[in-house]
Amino acid sequence: MKHTRRTALGMTFALLSRPGFARADAYPERPVKIVVPYPAGGYYDRVARILGAALRVPLKQQLIVDNKVGANGVIAAAQVASSPPDGYTLLLAGVGPNAISPALSPHLQYEPIKSFAPISLLVSAPNVLVVPASSPIQTFGEFVALAKRSSAALNYAHNGVGSSVHLAMELLENRTGIQLTAIPYKGSAPAVQAVTSGEVSIAFASVLDVLPLIEAGRLRALAVGGTERIAAIREVKTVAEQGVAGFDSTAWSGLCAPAGTPADIVAKLNEAVNTVLKDPKVAKQLSPGGELQILGGSSEQFGSYIRSEIAKWTQVVKDNGIKPE
Known part of the structure; x- marks a missing residue:
């Protein structure tokens, strides 16, 4: 013992x-x-x-x-x-x-x-797919359809090769079969400015960078990249909800x-x-x-x-x- x-x-x-x-x-x-x-x-x-x-x-x-x-x-x-x-x-x-x-x-x-x-x-912080307020593209479906018809005519901004927003668009291209021209910018601010001004057709951007511009009517949100909608813009559907199953970029x-x-x-x-x-x-x-x-x-x-x-x-x-x- x-x-x-x-x-x-x-x-x-x-x-x-x-x-x-x-x-x-x-x-x-x-x-x-x-x-x-x-x-x-x-x-x-x-x-x-x-x-x-x-x-x-x-x-x-x-x-x-x-x-x-x-x-x-x-x-x-x-x-x-x-x-x-x-x-x-x-x-x-x-x-x-x-x-x-x-x-x-x-x-x-x-x-x-x-x-x-x-x-x-x-x-x-989800990435959000946005276009200029002046863009004729009104919905995510219109964007995909247009890109499939004339991909060479559409370009997108990103803030650097390998960034979250760059890979988000690459993932979307892979999942939908579209192909856009990538335009790199040195940072998030100039990339967001490029899409806001209409210098480029479209972009994925962090909700933190574009929410004020969406609320001010200067950008139009087509889709949310995350798996859930954003409370501040509840009416905007996720990419997955609009036909791209499993898409997630945050x-x-x-x-x-x-x-x-x-x-x-x-x-x-x-x-x-x-x-x-x-x-x-x-x-x-x-x-x-x-x-x-x-x-x-x-x-x-x-x-x-x-x-x-x-x-x-x-x-x-x-x-x-x-x-x-």
């Missing part, structure tokens, strides 16, 4: 001595850093700062935002992937560094799946930790994130105009979603022979 008791106590001590074991109750004991792959003031930065402020309540600790800009998020993702797996360095993950960059550049400094422990999806964001982070810490973070996302005040801060979709969910669901996004965009890149600039 004594031997059994000593053995049990020894095993318990050994387990408790393992780094990261049974730390969830005490975690976090110091400030947590959220590494954001994009500049201050943008969509991802705003999500991180709102989330960080809200998480101070359930986690009882400060969360610090660290903007690490460069290479479409790859620099930030690589930094987090190589950080200690202790829950104190997190990545504000997104479609760029976690799904599109792996599709464009197979040889990254991190493995998009193996290097991270998914915590939770956060929000998504700038999603989520929270990841380095691979090897203890499961109990990941679970604690997931619970805290889902708690704050269900708070109406936080949801209003994240999406004041009803432009974003509030997500959340389990870490397993987030992991599955990342894998599906990588598979989708890898296929689009392969099918269209897209190379990084």
